[in-house]
Amino acid sequence: MKGIVFVKFNEFIEELWGDEFWDELLTEADLPSEGAYTTVATYDDEELFTLIALVVDKKCISAKDAQFAFGKWVFKELYKAAPPGAHDFKDVFEFLHAVQNFIHIEVKKLNPDALLPEFEFLSETPTLLTFKYISPRKLCYFCEGIVYGLAQHTGQEIKVSQSECIHEAGHSCVFEVEKI
């Protein structure tokens, strides 16, 4: 996973619970990278999962809530790092299409080895967008948080639900994003 995710996770944890808690997590996790994260490197996905699992354990929250909160927080940070054309979209649905059709293509140009999630759009009305989230990392709750972060950015009110989820015996993760 790209270093930016780890660097932002570090910032997220420090913002919420301080640098001593982050230090505590790293000491307990005993990771191969030792937590020396930089945005220009790539790290093993397992390191993030280990850190999330420790947060879940220490703060008595669910993995779903932890991933969701991080996703919602990280949107604005990823948005700053997004390619210039990504800042032209003012609508949640438009932006979600752009993630698949523009942003990920641009990201791949700079990082050909980046493993990015895919959105398979299933249906769309003016108020409801349905798409399948496809990723071997299975971070659908993180993605849900990102969609809420996006709505916060565009100033739109939305409701996101999953009619099917791989973590709840589904074959895939199907998102329903409804404008309220």
Add this chain to the structure above:
Amino acid sequence: MPIEVPTATIAELQKRISVLERKVSREKKARNIAENKLEHYSLEIYQINESLKEALASSNKKKRELEFLGESSIDAGSEMNINEIITHFILLAGEFCHADFGCYLVTDGGVISEEGKNQVWCSCGTWQEKADLVDATYALLPIKDAELMSSWGGVEYLFDSD
């Protein structure tokens, strides 16, 4: 009188210092990793840029060669007479080589013909009479067929005589 600091506070401060020391150490390590990566990427970009420059120069050279050959071969198939073909070829060759001057000689059995003698093409686009330049050039050029072939490198055995 020395100030008494509560033991708990000292312990807390020591803990805080340890946390910050580890943080600094992680940030130093991350900075080194980033610097190494960026140096590596910079070198890679420099090398790619150099090879692109070389490829572009080679491609431009090939393009000019093809244009030169193309224009020369058009003349051969045209209705121009031999003199026009030769003078146009000198012009093309002069432009292709970025030469200041160009001249040609016609030989018949190793003897220089008077055809076009002393005429020199100038890069300004005109033909001028420059006997001294032509003489100096002829002195350096192979006149007979065998000499000519020899100057191209070891093919003189193809010719028995002039």
